[in-house]
Amino acid sequence: MRQGLLLKMKRIEKGYNQESFGAIIGVTRQSVSFYERDKLIPRPEKMKKSAKFLILQSRNFSFQKKTRSIILT
DSSP states (O other), X not given: OOHHHHHHHHHHHTTOOHHHHHHHHTOOXXXXXXXXXXXXXXXXXXXXXXXXXXXXXXXXXXXXXXXXXXXXO
């Protein structure tokens, strides 16, 4: 499953819209939209904050700094 789709499903499951979720993790609604469509990769600190807030297992997100890609495990 794509990382962005997982993020979107968990956000909706928790009852947040893009704007309110963005405010919680410190980004704009547009950034959340880009994350969910896999058009933008969140910085590691935003990924951790998102995972913590949405109660995702941190092992679900693996960040490869060299390629700036995310691998789901």
